[in-house]
Amino acid sequence: MDQSAPRAPLIASLVRYAFLAPFFLGLLLFAAFFLIPVGRIVATGLFEDTLLPTVVEGYFTRIILFTYTQALLSTVLSFFVGAVGAYLFYENRSRRLPVLARAGLVCFSMPSLVVVLAILAVWGRSGWWAELTGVPVDIYGLPGIVLANAFFNFPLFLLGIGAGLRGLDRQWEQTSLSFGASRIRTFFTITLRRLWPGLRGAMVLAFLYSSATSFVVALFFGGGPAATTLEVAIYQAMKMDYDPALAARLALVSLGVSLTLYLLFLRKEWFTVGEEVLSEKSLPLYAPRTNVARLAWWLVFAVLFGAVVLLPLFALVYEGAAALPALEGALWSEALHHSLVLALMASVLCVPTALGFAYAERLTRRKWLRGIFGFLPALPLAASTLLLSVGLLLSYPEWMAEARGSLWPIAIVQALGALPLVHRTIREALFRVPQSHVRTAQSFGAMPFQVMTRVELPAMSDSLAVACLIAMASSLGEVAAVLLFSPGEVSTLSVELFRAVGRYRFQEGFGFALILIVVLAGLALLSSVRSFGRKRVTQH
């Protein structure tokens, strides 16, 4: 009996797909830096003794309710800003939507502390609005929290809905209209149904980001215990009360909600970005018919976008411009250098890892294994850097001390933070590559490596550029991982911003924020250059 016979195809397959090995190294990093630490949190939270302190009756129920109420309201406002923008830009056949959506990542990546101060500069008690009109706005409480979260999260809707609208083939709607259905009925029965995956994805993302990211916004505008989110409670347990078991138990609640949302709504489809090209098939159907209606819509958008995004962003630029001449050249250039190096490292780690997961899912025949490869990279959505730091400290206490000062651990943690968005962008693009192209290449004798480099990657190039942009933008605005591993020597723009305001130099902080805005906007434009070129060719 020849025992080795069945192994031959396996070995041949391994050789054929050996070029994917670097991608799978990323999967190992994911296991070491995410799965093990989070597993440790789960074990600690489940099995170690701790008590939820009884502060007042129902305190933790209140925290959970508040966390998700503010997240829900923030999602609604983000939706309105993003949806109105996407609708107007698409229905007026503007080609600027992808650029605007990418530029929106500037907001998505801004450190929360300066966003709070920028919102105060506009909407505060002595802000521009109050000075100009004499009517102060009370920004404290839910209005401030919701406004700030919408500032961060509107690009998710701009991307999700915009990409959905641009990718729609309008023949179904045209058929419906030709059979006499009204535009409203057609919209609700056909268009909305087809936009739903992208919309749902953006909603869940905005909700998760509003509930599990930095607590600075919620706490500052909320004002104390009434505005406690789960992140505050975890921070308190970990850093003030030194109770990792309690932190882990609270983290379990956060993980549970995020995973449930993921499994319910995000498991299959998400939005796509990058490849959309206006074609005759995607004619706008819902454009305002009269000039008055068009003007009214633009007015609504201007008010929403201006109040939530443009004015705070302008405040950041205005304050930062005044501070720029006073910034110490050596300090900001070193911070810029470190920021860009880290962003590149995070991107280099994140994009191949995401690609590895996407290929693993595509190459696997077993359905359950495909599900796992599709699900795992979304997990970091459920864990903030704070939570991850708890897990890393519990899992590798000695290594954590050794690793301080090195850029790699920072880049790894930042890459993990960006992985869910980057993976989805790449996954959608890979699965959208027409199989007919792949089969044609194979029929001409192309090896898998050649199929990847000559067919798949070129077809995904725009999405890959967006994925790199997301990874870099996410790293540029990140602070917690730098402070977690840096021994004070590593200075990035975001960290220097925090350090400047920590020693009374608030104006300097805005200066660093302005440099960050310029860098992020530059990257967004750079990632759009290729699509500009491609669209020009398409028009010819």
Next chain:
Amino acid sequence: MLHTLFLVLTVAVHAFAAPKVVTVYTYDSLAAKHSFGKYLADELEKTTGLKTKLVSFSTIAEAMQQLKVEGKKTKADVLWGFDGLLLPRVESLDVLAPLEAKLLERVPASLRFDSKSAVPFDYGYLAFVYDSRRTSAVTGKKFIDWAKDPANKRKVIIQDPRTSSLGQSLLGWVGALVSKKGYLEFWKGFAPMLVTVAPGWSSAYGAFLKKECDYVLSYTTSPAYHVVEEKIDAFKTIEFTDGHFRQTEGVGIVRHSAQPALAAQWVEALLSDKFQAALPTRQWMYPAVPVKLPAAFEKLPKVKETPTLDKASLEENRNYWTSQWTKALLAPR
């Protein structure tokens, strides 16, 4: 034999050649560029050859936690930057070694901790800062009376004790002035005066500079920054007649340090006149060792001090204060 001799020689040469490095665990703003810690490290190396490796953490609590999990394997020699309110916690973790008497005695008895393993290196008094260009001066008031004065409604920003050490010190300030029974009542009275409760000093002070409030919780030394760095003499602090709470920051030698003598040398340098004199305009706090202060510090009001809280009282009341504060602020204002 030859092998052993070679090994001994190698170790000896290595020991002579290796630079002396003290590893110090501290919080980020003591280790960043332009910080007092960086200045100390550079100067110390220049003048004595003693190198400092500053290992920074986002909070000092994180550094303490790290020391605990590292145990005997730690490479840290010094823990630098915990405040007095954290001291019972540091002691319960048992991560510090007893200090020599000469180090403890470098600082005046009135400032010393109730501990043999930690010594203060700086201190500051909590205070409410205001801008005299837009807020009129408050004089001759007790903190406990000012805090419930309806004239201050929605005019004050403080920090959250669950996320800020300054916020925790405020709980201690109130604890030093108010009985346990009256603690909740005090906060119920003070709550309507608050514009908001900021997560940390930066957002609170930033909002104050944006004119979001008339008064912000900071230190009596804050106005000195504006005088020295911005040449603005308009920022003042309210001088309360019932006293101001002292926040004292300390340093200690790690119990499992492999080079305690070198660590002691480092702490001695930190407490030397030279570095203590350099501290005020870099850390914006008072030095623990009496040295000549810069002119801007000399002009600061000499405030009355609240009674010092002993360790037992801190341990006993810490959670109680936080829970009463939470209760009071959760109630509708």
